[in-house]
Amino acid sequence: MSYKKIIPCLDLENALEMAKFYNDAGADEIAYFDSKATKEGREANIAVIKEICKNVDIPLIACGGVRRLEDIKKMLYAGASKVCMKSAALNTPELVTEAADRFGSERIIVTIDLSECKEPVAYAEQLKELGAGELLLLHNNMVPEYMDIVNEIKNRVALPVIVSTYSTNGEAICEMLEKTNAESISLYNLKQMDIMEIKQECRKEGIPVNTFESAVSFDEFKLNSDGLIPCITQHYKTGEVLMMAYMNKESFEKTIATGRMTYYSRSRQELWTKGETSGHFQFLKSLKLDCDKDTLLAEVSQIGAACHTGSPTCFFTDLVKKEYDNTNPLKVFEEEYDIIVDRRNHPKEGSYTNYLFDKGIDKILKKVGEEATEIVIAAKNPDSDEIKYEISDFLYHLMVLMVERGVSWTDITKELADRR
Structure with a gap:
């Protein structure tokens, strides 16, 4: 079933905390608009995009600071699911095509500001030809003409449309979704809103939204x-x-x-x-x-502790316990990674890990290359124990490289999951 998406826009000054809130509070996607990058002509804050994506499960749309293909690449590589551009598409239309060809049109959104664009329908048709995969339609006030233009674009251009509103009123949000038949709505009011409450209002009006529904009464x-x-x-x-x-x-x-x-x-x-x-x-x-x-x-x-005592879990009192190997293979990489981070932040004399960090990136890269070669050599040997040791050595040095370059296992697993 196709659902209407509700996409809150994040407060630039408190983006991470708002992202965490909406990640849990029912938003389908979130949008991070770096208005300072747009106004000041600088690159988007990639570090903020990375931090948000590390802490949320829902898709992030990155907006603001796009001027060239490299900007789009950095945003997507930082974890954004889609990139939205406005001025860049107006000033350099071929950038839309380049981005769509390189990253896929489904990851490229182009904004049409209806308060500035004199021929929005014609522009929407042009954007489709250029390769845009989705359109964001901005406006200053929710007036009947806005609804009419959105509907005309929907009828003439077969692209998903995101409408926008500054309203926090559930009824008004439902009305806009219903009257425009848009696939998504972006909420630009920067106060925290109860998205699940808005979705329940939508359900009452027969608007399909992604909410919980029990399969068994x-x-x-x-x-x-x-x-x-x-x-x-x-x-x-x-x-x-x-x-x-x-x-x-x-x-x-x-x-x-x-x-x-x-x-x-x-x-x-x-x-x-x-x-x-x-x-x-x-x-x-x-x-x-x-x-x-x-x-x-x-x-x-x-959020916080589950137990009223302040413990993370209510089950913290051991009654009986047998000694056993409780190593979780899924956590080993993260735990080893954390040890390497701690060693970098709190150096110890004689530590091989600190020796690598002190020598710098060239030494680390040299070791990664050497260990990769050792895996190839070991793979030709029928003794499986040897390849096990070499892969372990390689993964350790690879994690040192990851820490040096600020790449986490979450970054890697998310990237792999996106490729499935």
Whole structure:
């Protein structure tokens, strides 16, 4: 099913915190508009784009500071899913074609400012010919003419359209989506908005939006004698079990509607949304039902500590424990990477890692090259142990290089995931 996307624009001065908030609060994508880069004629702040992309799961649209193909490349390589340009497309139309050919038209958005463009429909047609994959239509005021122009562009140009509004009113946002039939809407008011609330308003109006909807009715669950169902909550990335609480029908439905974990307190005999008093909210990522339909498993993004004691998890008291190898192969790379970062930041005398950092990039590159060659040689040897050792040596030196150049395993895994 095709959903209408809601895309908040980030406050330039507080972009990272807003990005984290909207990542959990129901936004489909986020837009980072570097207005200073546009006004001052400098390059976009690539470091900010990188930091945002490291901390969010939803796509980022990077806007502002585009003048040449190299700018677009830097933004995309920093993690942006799409790049939006305005003046660059007007001043250098061939840049749109170059970017579409190099990176794919689906990653190139071009802005049409309806308060400046005299022939927006004709310009939209030209942009499609140039290779733009999506259009962002800006305006100063939400007037009937804006709706008419958007509809005409939609009818004449078969490209996805993002409309824009400064409104925070859910009804007005729904009306614009409905009357323009645009694929997305960008929210330019820079105060934090409850996106899930806006989406619930859209659903009431029959506008398809991406919200939670349970595949099984609560009435089909097997409840305990109090009419409740236990819910085990774990972190959606690490898999760590955070807590266990109970839900009734009302708390379950509120969780689905708001995207924030809401439970039923047996002691207080009332609903409680986790984090309402502490700020340690749990934002729902997925909800599963077990085979007997009598237990829920929630995967959440946890803000702060899950336990009222301040512990990250409620399960911190060991009762019995057997010694065993609990090495998680999926975490080894990150843990080793963190050790290398710590060694760079807190040098130790006699450390080989610090020796490499002290010698600089040329020495590190030389070692990476040598270890890669050793893998090739070892691969010709029937002894599998040798290649295991050489690959380990190579990966260590590769991580030193990654730390030196500010590349993380998250950067690599995201890039690989995007290629699937």
